[in-house]
């Protein structure tokens with residue numbers, strides 16, 4: 001009985017929290033920040049080189065930062081909001097309800113932070129986490145190499161010991177925003193003689209270090225968010241290794257789980273209005289208010305079913321994790337489905353938009369915002385591990401299939 | 405008729421392929437795009453094309469053309485699809501030439517067809533007004549005035565609109581949007597007073613324009629076909645265009661596929677060629693089947709058009725619907741199987757993805773044609 005009593009009081013506390021949160025958000029989130037960002041330029045990434053693009057963006061970011069709500073579930077001592085998982089869920093739901101966008105987007109928040117919280121030592125946490133929370137340092141991810149994409153563990157960038165330092169030499173590819181980033185979290189080979197997973201370390205360093213250079217790669221969307229990154233004898237203190245030297249693969253994998261969860265949710269922050277309404281703008285509706293294209297209508301309805309089911313599954317995944325029942329590889333299943341679904345969303349958006357969605361350069365098309373976003377989604381099933389690799393992980397780790 | 409190319413058709417394919425792959429590989433399109441070429445295509449190449457008899461391929465010999473058929477036009481379109489060469493071939497030599505040939509009176513034919521054949525006149529069909537291809541929704545108005553008409557309204561996605569010397573404009577002389585009766589085709593000089601042409605820079609870096617007509621005066625001689633009875637002529641011309649676009653899509657799908665299979669045979673991960681992974685093998689094999697099915701459906705449609713344009717609608721709907729789904733799949737698989745490489749502009753595959761998307765919208769997407777087929781079959 002006392003159990004149910006404590007649950008009751010928890011529920012009551014949560015209701016109070018919900019009320020307060022809603023009121024605070026209402027009072028503090030500027031109206032301009034209650035719709036999705038329309039382009040990457042409209043997203044605040046933090047760091048030394050990114051500016052806040054508007055006054056509402058600044059207000060929203062600073063108020064959220066001051067509450068620790070750029071990273072609501074991190075401990076307060078590291079700049080977080082100290083919210084419980086349940087409170088965090090309430091906050092997310094309330095933000096979603098009003099359409100509030102994230103105040104800060106950051107690889108530090110999505111990927112490095114969780115890995116540091118689990119594997120970092122106290123000094124590393126104190127040094128890096130508050131700066132991530134406050135948007136002061138922007139991070140990039142140095143994982144992939146030209147010959148180590150899906151087969152990440154075959155990476156060759158090497159770190160050789162020299163007293164208290166490592167000397168890092170090699171190159172990375174597809175490093176998103178390396179040309180804007182302040183620091184990199186990087187996988188390097190510290191023991192070339194060991195089996196491929198056993199000689200890798202996870203290390204952090206400043207992109208301004210001597211010997212680091214970057215070269216942007218132009219994407220099919222016309223943007224160049226990622227780079228080739230070169231390390232020519234970069235000197236990094238050994239104390240910058242996270243976790244144990246040569247045991248970096250554990251950290252890398254843990255971080256990838258978070259990356260995959262983040263990418264699988266990418267569509268949610270997407271387009272704002274429901275697809276059916278967007279389609280009605282271009283194809284019109286019949287006398288009953290139904291989309292005047294029965295095939296497209298069926299396609300969108302099918303999509304809506306799948307999207308609602310995925311949302312439920314995402315919610316359940318959080319609850320399972322909270323209950324300690326989540327399979328560690330489940331993020332691969334979610335990443336696979338979420339990214340394939342997001343690609344479908346943009347295929348439908350393109351066909352709903354018809355000719356209007358084919359314009360690349362014009363005021364009318366906001367410089368081709370829609371087709372560029374469409375092309376960008378094609379990377380969702382590649383970045384952070386391809387769909388094929390995700391399915392392989394599900395087959396092997398969850399289904400325990402032989403030889404998979 | 406056998407669904408294989410005849411010896412003559414194979415020779416035509418080889419000569420088209422020779423010229424196109426030599427003079428206009430994908431880097432040609434890339435160059436036009438990056439240099440923001442004002443014409444959007446190479447005039448020099450177009451003249452070489454005309455000299456080889458391609459520009460007048462569908463024009464009867466009496467008007468200086470080579471008097472070939474839709475299969476032959478499809479053969480050329482497929483080669484164009486392989487390198488994505490931008491050229492006036494589709495708009496001028498396939499669609500406009502067919503419109504003039506099928507709907508033109510003696511004077512109109514002898515005025516325009518010889519110039520199309522020798523490559524000196526570029527023409528195009530202006531039909532779509534909304535975001536989606538819905539020809540019967542035409543609402544651009546042509547009202548009688550003096551001995552002619554006055555045109556008012558706007559068109560979007562007019563292929564080669566900004567370089568055309570002659571516009572073939574679908575207009576409404578009677579009835580209202582959605583009705584078959586009351587459509588009329590007009591020949592309009594883009595230099596006429598009241599015509600405003602705006603080039604649209606499209607995702608695929610091919611030519612298209614928005615065109616506005618503000619009380620544009622045309623005389624009675626500029627009617628192509630019969631007043632109010634243009635829908636049938638328009639249907640036929642559009643079906644010819646659809647068959648041709650389907651052939652282009654077969655070419656582009658096949659090319660992306662070949663490039664992808666090559667990559668599967670050369671890229672190594674996990675100490676293996678990625679083509680050794682069954683997860684990719686089965687998809688490559690499925691795509692192969694998809695492309696073969698689409699190729700056959702497209703040949704069938706081109707043959708049906710050759711036999712009787714008026715009876716080819718269902719075969720064309722099947723071909724265009726299939727071509728849209730197959731091309732979408734081919735380019736998506738192409739990007740996916742190339743991994744990060746496939747997302748880079750430096751790599752050609754993105755060009756195929758962008759062109760496939762435009763071909764999909766051009767003259768009706770897969771949904772449109774699937775719906776047409778359902779109607780034709782009475783459900």
Ligand SMILES: Cc1cc2nc3c(=O)[nH]c(=O)nc-3n(C[C@H](O)[C@H](O)[C@H](O)COP(=O)(O)OP(=O)(O)OC[C@H]3O[C@@H](n4cnc5c(N)ncnc54)[C@H](O)[C@@H]3O)c2cc1C
Nearest residue numbers: 143144149150174176379383384386388681740741743744
């Ligand atoms: C937009 C974008 C942003 C990125 N950002 C970053 C970043 O910030 N930092 C970073 O380090 N990396 C980044 N990446 C790189 C990304 O992680 C790799 O592209 C990805 O892991 C795939 O590697 P690859 O490109 O070498 O493809 P490959 O590994 O060569 O794959 C080619 C094809 O083979 C398939 N394949 C490979 N192995 C198997 C298998 N075992 N079974 C079945 N199929 C298989 C793949 O699924 C794919 O279809 C980014 C990529 C993109 C597209």
